[in-house]
Structures are given as C-alpha cells and as structure tokens.
Amino acid sequence: MSRASCVLSVSCSGLLIASSLFIFGPFDIYLANINEYSLPLEALLINLLGFFVLCLGVSICAAIVVPSALRSVFISFVFVIAIAVYLQGNMLFISYGHLDGTDIDFTKFTARNWIELPVWAGLILAGIVFHKKVSQQATFISIVIILIVSASCIVRYIERSDEFNAKLPLSDAGVDNTLFELSPTFNVIHILLDQLQSDVAFNILADKSFQRDVDDFVFYKENIGAFPVTQFSLPALLSGQAYDNTSPMREFIDNAMENDAYYKELHRQGYAIDLLTQKNFLPSNFCKDGRVICEDSISPLDSSLADSKRVAYKLADYSLFRYALI
Structure with missing residues (x-):
C-alpha cells in the first residue's frame, strides 16, 4: 500500500475522531442544553478549531512515518478506534444526571464496564486480525458516517434555528442614549455590583471624591447573593424565588421574572423601567412586550471573547467525558 493511500485512509478516520470529539459531541451537548x-x-466551536486540527494532524503525521509493512494494520487500528469513539459517544454513553460539580459515584455504573470494555477490545482485536479487509473499507465507511452525522446536525440545527438565532452575538455594542434619560420629578436607580465584594465597594464609595456623587444613594453592605452565579441570583433578588433544580433553567427564569418580580408593581404604578443587563438573564419575551427597555450590558469585546473560550473549553470537556472509556 502506498504512503498516499495510507495518509488518505488515516485522514478520514482521524477526521471522524476529531469531528466526534470537537464538533458532533459539543453540538449534541449544546443542543440538549441550549437554554x-x-x-x-x-x-464556541471556533475556539475548538485548534484541538480539532491538532487531533487530525497527529493522525496524519503518524500515517506519514509508519513503516510500509505496518500501514494496513495502522489504517485498520485508527479506523476501529474511530468507530469505537463514535459508538461510545452515541450508543454506549450513560447519563450521570445533572453535572453540578459534585462528585459522581462511579460505583453505581460498574455494570457498564462489562459492555464497553468487550466492545472496545473486540473492535481492536477484529481490526488487527482482519486488517487487510478492514483497511480497504476504512476510507469509505468513515466518510459515510461523517456525512450522515453532519446531515443530522444540519437538520436539527434548521429545526431549532429560532433558538440558535436568539443567542447573543459577540459584540461590544453600546446602548441607546434614551436609557440615560431621567425623569425631572422622581427616579429610582438600583445598581447591582456583580462579582464585587461589598467591603471593597464600601471602601471605594467612602472616598471623599465620591461623596457628592453618591450622597443620595443607600449602600447595602450586608448582602449576599442567593447563588454563586448571576443568572440564578437575579430571579431570587427580583422575585424572591430560589431555583431548586426541579425545572429547566429557562422555564424557571421565565416564570419567576414574569409572575413574581417586584418591578411589575412599579410598572402598574406608572414607572418607566429600563434594565441594563444581559438579555439571557431575563424572560424569553420580556424585552418584546413593550413594558421595559432592555439593553445588553456594555462589555469590552475581549471580555466576551475570553468568556466564549471558557465556555467552549468547558463544552469540550463535557464532550471528552461523554466519549471517554471510563
């Protein structure tokens, strides 16, 4: 078998592995938890491009340097690994429940080892024993699987395009100037200092240079968020409802903010309400019904990009966990 044929076959199998780990896997996880x-x-996927290229590049480099006598065996080996990875992430994976950072009791899932290990071992053994036949079909089968899964992802993306299109773009767009128009008679300005310790804020505001600017403000230093993350703390603060994980996150936010938020009473009393925060912290249709003016918070582009990398790497971590043989 020529080196070019070996590189082509291994590239297709490597492409299946890289796509499963860094495209198809993250896509499935994102879709299942889109809210x-x-x-x-x-x-998010653009941040995983480097890992995708690295995974594919390693397989291609290995195919280039493998001795000619072992090319057929190597092609078959990489192919069966690609098949095993695909099966692990799509047919053999198991639900561990809500991944909330707590330790997983793997002793409850020991029975799965009696299924996964024989499947992996059987595929690898069959690939080595029948390497001549397997290596001849590796390229075709890898391409077929990639095309089928890609088509499935495209169809599911189109079916839920409204949900995908509703996501916030990466931008540093400012806000409408009307947001800063105040009433000549009476105004209430409520500022939440997210991720800023109260004692630090107190020391800053105690500076004499700030006294005139904050003279009419009341600083509540004895406070604590209901949750370590903003998205759940806001409903608790504005509505008094605490998230207990009995309903999907988006459903909880919608119900709490639509039905119990205190600003609804302010609206009934004739107040014009402006909210400056990330729109995903608010109910789905909150900014479309004309009750309030909503603006995305002002943040530098670099901050948004850094956040996208953090979320993307976490998404890849979940994907690798899903495809791993544990």
Missing part, C-alpha cells in the same frame, strides 16, 4: 448557553454555537 443554558447565551453565546452562539459557532462562537
């Missing part, structure tokens, strides 16, 4: 993400899918 948990505020950033668009493409902004």
